[in-house]
Amino acid sequence: MACRRLSTNLSKIIPWGDIMAGIGNVWIFIEQEAGKIADVSLELVCKGRELADRLGVKTEAVLLGDHVESCCDTLFSYGCDTVYLAQDPRLEPFTVLPYAKVIMDLIREYKPNILMFGATLKGRELAPRIASEKCAGLTADCTDLKIDDFEDVRNKKSYKDKLMQIRPAFGGNIIATIVNTWDDPQMVTVREGVMKIGEPKPGAKGTIIPVKVALTEKETVIRVIERIRQEKSVNLKGARIIVAGGYGVGSAADFKLIHELAKTLGGEVGASRAAVDAGWIDHDHQIGQTGVTVRPKLYIACGISGSVQHRAGMAESNKIIAINTDPGAPIFSVAHYGIIGDLHQVIPMMIKAYKAKA
Amino acid sequence: MNHKIIVFVKQVPDTKNVTGQAMKPDGTINRxxxxxxxNPEDLNALELALELKDRYQATVTVAAMGLPAAAAILRDSLCRGADEAVLLTDRALGGSDTLATSFxxxxxxxxxxxxxxxxxGRQAIDGDTAQVGPQIAEKLNLPQISYVQxxxxxxxxxxxxxxxxxxxYEILEAPLPVLMTVVDANEPxxxxxxxxxxxxxxxxxxxVVAACGGDAAAAAPEIEKLRSRGLLIRELGAKDAVPEDExxxxxxxxxxxxxxQIMSVVLTAGEFKKIEPTADGVSALVHELIEDHTLG
Known part of the structure; x- marks a missing residue:
């Protein structure tokens, strides 16, 4: 679909002050599986509340599915003022075209200022489809968001109270702050696990706005023949202690050492992408830019060189121990304790020392 | 029926293998x-296209937008089995974000x-956005299937x-034409x-012109020769693909x-506490962590 108008036309039609007077609300797309809300959606509700308070607008959830009204109370308890509730058998399970249509219709009617998605598989295929139709800017994989003014020096324009969309780029080697200067909504996907989830207030009330689902044949052309899924086998985000292995572990057999140390310390097993790609451990255990972001009390990196992608997923850990034979490994730049040595010798020492003390 | 497949590919800086050698002394990256x-996942997309060409009747056109140097990956694609290659290159395309790129x-x-x-490919390793595929689909009014294995x-x-x-995983069925983004589930x-x-x-x-020292007239016979042998990579400027009012x-x-704003991620020299890789060193560390309640 063609863009109906570009920002250059818009600013001629409507004076900037009038747009600000009618500033839209902060929206969060709520991801759910069988009525269970994804953690990242609740993280975004909490962040959305903070942004909405700063702007003096409402925090509103966009919830699609079938028989999902039981999610509403949870959303209110985490700070939503409103839930736009779209229920239809054709919205279950998630497929991208019907979801994009329903959300696009809502955007046209209610004109939100900000629209956030989790940077999950669903969010990362849905958000661009919507942004393209709306001709809105979209920033992927944000790790921080704030409200600030923006001076567009090149075009000699200034913008008040815009969303600063902060994300790593260039393989994580730079951090860019990006601003959407066209029509609202300002759209972002946000990485899982980086926004802190607040305490819910049980009993908090809000408004449910039922949404009329208008789908045509055009949006329902893709058929789901089969759908197989299971919950993740490991909960890394909730782990207090993580023992992670990288390429330096050397083999699938030697990965047992990582499991053994984790079991001894009461922690979970993590891995770098290199170890996952080598087939030594399942992708559910992957930590970093394409895996999970974690911040445990203790992170033990064993034979992980510490690519910028991996560090992005664990650098916020409370304490980091790095075990590596290479003193130049970048992992030492984020470590609190560094052991320059062979993990195959150091880990058994650590297990023995812990068993002796504990 | 003879299928026709377009594979969009991108030439990218190799950001995945940033090692100490690629870091400047101030900790910023030496591009x-x-x-x-x-781009790695674009190779997976090309491989899927070539598998389909092997299994069904299909012609595979590989297309890229980028600098003139991006012709290198198109040549690579032809050597792997693509039938035709097209490069869209123009200064007017510089500075495109994902919306302008997908347009x-x-x-x-x-x-x-x-x-x-x-x-x-699902995404390119220089931006990691995964947005361009779905946005092309929307602009062409096509259904999309993402993360295809x-x-x-x-x-x-x-x-x-x-x-x-x-x-x-899901098994999905879509009518043609359709756009799919591909993940690294095959071996290019x-x-x-x-x-x-x-x-x-x-x-x-x-x-060819560059090889002739910029002399277009001198290059013309060579260009004709390549064309007649099916070795000319088609090259388009913005005006060849996009109406002027757009x-x-x-x-x-x-x-x-x-x-x-852009900030480089600075890799500072670590100020970590060095632990000796000995039984005594490790034991003292474990003791310290139990004392401060990190462990136990």
């Missing part, structure tokens, strides 16, 4: 030290025409694909020895997102 490579590529797809399947069936009217979802074939002999000589017209949607002008 010049990074080689330009074929230009959607117009390029229309210019190539006749396709029933468009394949893209394999194609199970490809008939005259429809395609059936297995794709990743959180914690599992190497260049074929016979094809290398032929297609290593493939060039874009501007590469030029405002290209490049910086067509990009709603503006970069306010």
């Amino acid at each position: 010049a030290a990074l080689p330009a490579i074929f 230009a590529l959607s117009r390029l797809a229309k210019t190539i025409g006749g396709y029933d399947l468009i394949l893209c 394999e194609v199970q069936d490809y008939t005259e009217k429809s395609i059936r694909a297995k794709r990743a979802i959180e914690g599992g 074939r190497p260049q074929n020895a016979h094809r290398i002999l032929k297609f290593r000589k493939a060039k874009t017209p501007s590469e 030029f405002g949607r290209l490049g910086l002008a067509g990009s709603p997102t503006k970069v306010k």
Whole structure:
């Protein structure tokens, strides 16, 4: 679909002050599986509340599915003022075209200022489809968001109270702050696990706005023949202690050492992408830019060189121990304790020392 | 029926292998030290297209938008088995964000025409956005299937694909034409020895002109020769693919997102506490962590 108008036309039609007077609300797309809300959606509700308070607008959830009204109370308890509730058998399970249509219709009617998605598989295929139709800017994989003014020096324009969309780029080697200067909504996907989830207030009330689902044949052309899924086998985000292995572990057999140390310390097993790609451990255990972001009390990196992608997923850990034979490994730049040595010798020492003390 | 597949590919700096050697003394990245490579998941998309070509009747057109140097990955694609290559290159496309990029590529797809399947890698490693594929689909009014791992069936009217979802997979069936983004679930074939002999000589017209020291007249016979032997990589400028009244949607002008600030991630020298890799050293560390309640 063609863009109906570009920002250059818009600013001629409507004076900037009038747009600000009618500033839209902060929206969060709520991801759910069988009525269970994804953690990242609740993280975004909490962040959305903070942004909405700063702007003096409402925090509103966009919830699609079938028989999902039981999610509403949870959303209110985490700070939503409103839930736009779209229920239809054709919205279950998630497929991208019907979801994009329903959300696009809502955007046209209610004109939100900000629209956030989790940077999950669903969010990362849905958000661009919507942004393209709306001709809105979209920033992927944000790790921080704030409200600030923006001076567009090149075009000699200034913008008040815009969303600063902060994300790593260039393989994580730079951090860019990006601003959407066209029509609202300002759209972002946000990485899982980086926004802190607040305490819910049980009993908090809000408004449910039922949404009329208008789908045509055009949006329902893709058929789901089969759908197989299971919950993740490991909960890394909730782990207090993580023992992670990288390429330096050397083999699938030697990965047992990582499991053994984790079991001894009461922690979970993590891995770098290199170890996952080598087939030594399942992708559910992957930590970093394409895996999970974690911040445990203790992170033990064993034979992980510490690519910028991996560090992005664990650098916020409370304490980091790095075990590596290479003193130049970048992992030492984020470590609190560094052991320059062979993990195959150091880990058994650590297990023995812990068993002796504990 | 003869299927026609377009594969969109991108030349990217090799950001995945940033090692100590690519870091400057101040901790910022030395971009010049990074080689330009074929975006990894675009190779998976090309491999899927070539598998489909092997299993069904199909022609595979590989298309890229980028600098003139991006012809290198198109040559690579021809050596692996692609039938045709097209490069969209123009200064007017510089500074494009994902919206402007997907707009230009959607117009390029229309210019190539006749396709029933468009394949893209899930994402490029320089931006990691995964946005361009779905945005091209929307601009062409096509259904999309993201994160495709394999194609199970490809008939005259429809395609059936297995794709990743959180914690599992789905089998989806879509009518043609459709756009799919592909993840690294296959093993890209190497260049074929016979094809290398032929297609290593493939060039874009501007590469030929550059080889003739910028003398277009001198290059003309060579360009004709390549064309007659099927070795000319088609090269388009913005005006060849995009109507003039849509030029405002290209490049910086067509990009709603503006970069306010860029900060390099500085890799400082670690100020970690060094623990000796001995039983005593490790034991003292474990003791310290138990004392401060990190462990136990």
